[in-house]
Amino acid sequence: MKQKSLFNRIVIPYLVLIMLSLVITSVIASYAFRTFYINQLVDDLEAQANLILLLLPDTLSENSASFFQLDGNPQSVRVSVVLPGGKVIFDSEENPVKMDNHADRPEIIEALLGKRGHSTRYSHTLRHSMLYVAIPAVKNNKMAGVVRVSMTITAIDNNLKKLNIRVAFIGAIVLILAFLTSLVIAQKISSPLKLMQKGAEKFAEGKLGARVPESDTKELTALARALNKMAAELDDRMKTIERHRVENETILAAMVEGIIAIDPGEHIIMLNRSAGKLLNIDEKAAIGKTMQEALRNAQLLQFARQVLDSKETSIEDEITIYQEEEIILLANGAHLDWETETKPGAVIVLNDVTRVRQLEQTRRDFVINASHELKTPITAIKGFVETLLDGTAHKPEDIERILGIVARQADYLSAIASDLLSLARLESDDKTAWLAFEDKNVCDILEEVVGIYHPVAEKAGQKISLDCSGDIHATLNSILMEQAIMNLVENVIKHCPEGTQISIKGRIDSETVYISVQDNGQGISSENIPRIFERFYRIDKSRSRSLGGTGLGLAIVKHIALVHNGQINVESSRAKGSTFTISFPRKTDDS
Ligand code: ADP
Numbered sequence: 001m002k003q004k005s006l007f008n009r010i011v012i013p014y015l016v017l018i019m020l021s022l023v024i025t026s027v028i029a030s031y032a033f034r035t036f037y038i039n040q041l042v043d044d045l046e047a048q049a050n051l052i053l054l055l056l057p058d059t060l061s062e063n064s065a066s067f068f069q070l071d072g073n074p075q076s077v078r079v080s081v082v083l084p085g086g087k088v089i090f091d092s093e094e095n096p097v098k099m100d101n102h103a104d105r106p107e108i109i110e111a112l113l114g115k116r117g118h119s120t121r122y123s124h125t126l127r128h129s130m131l132y133v134a135i136p137a138v139k140n141n142k143m144a145g146v147v148r149v150s151m152t153i154t155a156i157d158n159n160l161k162k163l164n165i166r167v168a169f170i171g172a173i174v175l176i177l178a179f180l181t182s183l184v185i186a187q188k189i190s191s192p193l194k195l196m197q198k199g200a201e202k203f204a205e206g207k208l209g210a211r212v213p214e215s216d217t218k219e220l221t222a223l224a225r226a227l228n229k230m231a232a233e234l235d236d237r238m239k240t241i242e243r244h245r246v247e248n249e250t251i252l253a254a255m256v257e258g259i260i261a262i263d264p265g266e267h268i269i270m271l272n273r274s275a276g277k278l279l280n281i282d283e284k285a286a287i288g289k290t291m292q293e294a295l296r297n298a299q300l301l302q303f304a305r306q307v308l309d310s311k312e313t314s315i316e317d318e319i320t321i322y323q324e325e326e327i328i329l330l331a332n333g334a335h336l337d338w339e340t341e342t343k344p345g346a347v348i349v350l351n352d353v354t355r356v357r358q359l360e361q362t363r364r365d366f367v368i369n370a371s372h373e374l375k376t377p378i379t380a381i382k383g384f385v386e387t388l389l390d391g392t393a394h395k396p397e398d399i400e401r402i403l404g405i406v407a408r409q410a411d412y413l414s415a416i417a418s419d420l421l422s423l424a425r426l427e428s429d430d431k432t433a434w435l436a437f438e439d440k441n442v443c444d445i446l447e448e449v450v451g452i453y454h455p456v457a458e459k460a461g462q463k464i465s466l467d468c469s470g471d472i473h474a475t476l477n478s479i480l481m482e483q484a485i486m487n488l489v490e491n492v493i494k495h496c497p498e499g500t501q502i503s504i505k506g507r508i509d510s511e512t513v514y515i516s517v518q519d520n521g522q523g524i525s526s527e528n529i530p531r532i533f534e535r536f537y538r539i540d541k542s543r544s545r546s547l548g549g550t551g552l553g554l555a556i557v558k559h560i561a562l563v564h565n566g567q568i569n570v571e572s573s574r575a576k577g578s579t580f581t582i583s584f585p586r587k588t589d590d591s
Contacts, residue, residue: 006190014182022171030160037156042118043131045149051138062089076278080148082108096397107134111146115234120322128152208235228437259351264343278350297321307333307346328354369536373416377409419552426559440478442506451484453493461498468506474513474586476564484560487516487553489579494547496521511586520577533558
């Protein structure tokens, strides 16, 4: 549809209307004025014709011409006398001989019928517009002819022209005034409308705090108020929606679970921070992409498709993804109903169960390892006890040797049981019940360990030294810390050859305490270093077992470091030997 401006809608029709009414009025007025004037003239001319009629002889003929020698023409009227046959016998302006027959002139026809006839037309003879009035010249009850009186009406037309010019001039002034008035009216309506338009545009841009100004026109003010009310309500609703959106986003962002929502076309419509982190993708960049474009995991894509296509409303599966390390995700998928779509979308919740699965695996491995470790001494004890029972060993020295083996295996079993108990306690969730921390000088603990192990080391042909001076006070559990250092020293004595130097050091660096046990023994190969802290891991199994090693010593040390919020590191090389260092904060949070 063709759009017109308010100006065109108001000003132009207004002007056209005024112009039309002016033209119509002036046409009607000038017509009426002319008719009135001519009627007046007709009456005048008729009166004059009647006077002339009185002067005429009773009979009229061509010979009567001499009778009409009128002097002058004071009234500036033209007088003609016409015989009933149309022949002009007298004309005050023209020689009648030169004039043609007037029987066809409308006023003559009328007059010959006995009525007053009149007509206006252009006279080619006089070259003027003329008014002709003719009356029948009845003499002795006989139609003797027609008296016609005529007069130029150019003056009337000139006057009318002047009048029309005046009317046109006044009309032009009225038009200009009307134009200016309508312009003001249009302006009065359009300027508040323009302000409203600007206000509405601001609303559309989302600036709902803006307000449309009220005008002095009642209807426009009502419209402005309605617009402002609408904006205020919209603002309110938008704020509520925004608040809900922020709330939802905050909740989704704070969730540990990864959440992905997809539409029926597999396009991602929502993906929270946790999902981005789990899948190692930028959550903002993923929005709008298809699952295939955004994720590089075929298993997850297949799961999403399964949820979309499934008749069941919720599905569960385990998905493995590979990033720096393997991550196991428990995926729960449910339909996401769309009011507009026949096919539902899907929402997938991802839970990182890697640790849970690892713990389950560790537990399983532990049970297998522990049973295996326990089975060996138990089988040995059982075998030797059976030997004693079936009476094949008679000699006292054989019996003594067997009982010695049984006693060692029992010791070994007891060592495993006590180490397992220690580990279980260290790993338990509620350590506070038995784990007491106190402020202790680390050097005192180290001196005590050196005191205990000095003779043992000497017996093994090794030397033990201590380097700990000054005041290294720290918050710790002295029994556990002593056990950890004893385990480390015992390991050197057990696993390193004669002549090994054991050097124990204690130092403090700002807020961290370092305790190290260094040896110059055979060292540990790099492939074994990551594994030596695992439970029951031993580099040389049979040798360790024969020395009474349970394979749990370093695992216990690691856990003791952990309960002190610390850690254990090892540096080792075949040439230089090994250095085990326990580091922990001087003041632990648990204290
Ligand atoms: P074990 O009861 O066998 O000593 P640990 O957990 O204490 O168990 O030690 C694990 C393994 O690490 C040992 O079997 C041993 O082979 C190796 N190991 C530990 N300490 C040392 C050391 N100072 N030098 C060389 N090897 C060591």
